[in-house]
Every structure is written in structure tokens, then in C-alpha cells.
Amino acid sequence: MEYKTDEEQSEALKKWLRDNGTSLLTGLLFGGALLFAGKAWLAYQDRSKEQASNLFTQLTSAAQIGEEQMASTYYENLLKDSSDSVYATLEALQMAKLFADKNELDAAQAQLEWALYHADDDPALADLVRMRLARVAMAQQDFSGAKSILAAVTVNEANKSMYAELQGDLAMAEQDYAAARTAYEEALASLPEGARERAYLEAKRDDATRVVSGSAS
Numbered sequence: 001m002e003y004k005t006d007e008e009q010s011e012a013l014k015k016w017l018r019d020n021g022t023s024l025l026t027g028l029l030f031g032g033a034l035l036f037a038g039k040a041w042l043a044y045q046d047r048s049k050e051q052a053s054n055l056f057t058q059l060t061s062a063a064q065i066g067e068e069q070m071a072s073t074y075y076e077n078l079l080k081d082s083s084d085s086v087y088a089t090l091e092a093l094q095m096a097k098l099f100a101d102k103n104e105l106d107a108a109q110a111q112l113e114w115a116l117y118h119a120d121d122d123p124a125l126a127d128l129v130r131m132r133l134a135r136v137a138m139a140q141q142d143f144s145g146a147k148s149i150l151a152a153v154t155v156n157e158a159n160k161s162m163y164a165e166l167q168g169d170l171a172m173a174e175q176d177y178a179a180a181r182t183a184y185e186e187a188l189a190s191l192p193e194g195a196r197e198r199a200y201l202e203a204k205r206d207d208a209t210r211v212v213s214g215s216a217s
Contacts, residue, residue, distance in 0.1 A: 089118045089125060093132060100136060109136050127153045131166055138173055146170055161190035165201060172208060181208035 092115035099108035112133045119126040130153050137146040147170065155163050168183030184205035191198055 086122070086125070089115045089122075089129075092118070093129065096132060096136070100139070105136055105140050109133065109140075112136060123154065124158065127159055131159070131162060134166055135169075138170060143170060143174055157190075161187045161197070161201075164190060165204075168204060168208070172204075177208045177211040181205055181212060184208060 092111045096108040096111035096115070099105070099111065112129055116126060116129045116133065119129055130149050134146040134149040134153075137143075137149060146166075150163070150166060150170070153159070153163060164183050164187035168180045168187060171177070171180035171183055184201055188198065188201050188205065191201070
């Protein structure tokens with residue numbers, strides 16, 4: 001429709017505002033609310049990540065000095081506020097190590113099972129948890145359980161050495177020393193020459209070799 005005068009155009013605008021003003025205002029308010037909510041959510045996410053990061057650092061420090069009670073407190077706070085974050089999964093690994101070092105193997109297993117459940121969307125992290133679980137199973141003398149857990153690990157360049165070492169440790173525990181030596185050699189082959197782990201792996205391989213050589217003589 002074409003308006004002949006400014007007055008007609010003004011009257012038409014006033015009528016449109018009377019008819020549509022409420023819905024327009026609602027839309028503007030709703031849009032503003034969404035924008036505000038989005039900004040608030042992002043700010044909350046940033047604060048949550050920062051808080052989880054701080055708790056992660058504190059828990060790690062406590063775990064390194066064997067302060068189980070302090071570490072547990074930080075861990076509980078982390079679970080309460082950020083149970084779905086990767087920090088919580090990583091700290092479950094820290095708590096599992098703390099328990100394993102104190103020979104509290106059932107508690108270590110429980111932490112690792114929780115971590116595995118929450119690491120499903122991160123295959124590399126899930127495989128790391130599985131290998132930790134296999135080591136706990138070995139410490140519990142559950143060698144068949146350890147084998148089953150290791151069978152679910154996807155072996156790649158990043159974890160090949162750790163996986164082979166675990167296979168060697170499992171073979172040693174079952175007194176299959178030839179298989180242990182082969183596994184340790186595979187682990188060494190996957191490590192760079194300057195890696196810190198080489199000396200320890202070489203000692204394990206040499207122990208297995210001596211037993212094999214002694215059996216053969």
C-alpha cells in the first residue's frame with residue numbers, strides 16, 4: 001500500500017505498533033534473554049573449567065606427596081562440580097594410583113572402572129585406563145582378567161611400548177619368560193633411543209633373558 005502523505009504513513013505505523021507492539025516487545029525481550037543466558041552460560045563454563053583446573057592441580061600435588069585424605073577432598077569437590085569434565089577422569093587415574101601405591105587394590109579398581117565409564121568418548125584415554133586396570137588385575141593375581149582387559153585395547157604408535165611392557169609383565173607373572181623377553185624387546189623397539197624408560201625396560205628384558213638362558217643350560 002502506498003501512502004500519500006506523511007500523516008497517513010504515521011497513522012499506519014501507530015496502528016501497526018498497536019496491533020503488533022506486544023509481540024514485538026516480547027520477541028525483543030526473549031531474544032535479549034537468550035543472548036544474556038548464552039553469555040552467562042559461557043561465563044559459567046569458563047569459571048567451571050578454571051575451578052576444575054585448579055582442583056586438578058591441587059589434587060595432583062596432594063597425590064604426589066601421598067596425602068590421601070587431602071587428595072580425596074579435592075577429588076570429591078571436583079566430582080561435585082565437574083564430574084563430566086576430562087579433569088575428573090584424569091583425577092580418577094591419580095586417585096587410583098594413590099590407592100594402588102598403598103596396596104588398596106579394590107579402591108584403585110573402583111576408581112579406574114569409574115574413569116573407564118566416563119572416558120568412552122575419548123578412545124585414547126579409555127585405552128590408557130584399560131592398561132591401568134590390567135595392571136591392577138595383575139597385582140590381584142587375576143591374570144585371565146588382565147588378559148581380557150588388554151584384549152580390548154587398541155594398540156597404536158602412542159601406546160605400543162606401554163602395551164608391550166604390560167604383556168611382558170603379564171608373561172613374567174605367569175612364568176613364561178621367553179614370551180616376556182620378546183614382549184620387552186618389542187617395547188624397547190617402540191621407544192626412542194633417549195627415552196628415560198629404556199634402562200628400566202632393558203633391565204626387565206635382561207632378567208627374562210637370564211631366566212631363559214638358565215633354563216636352557
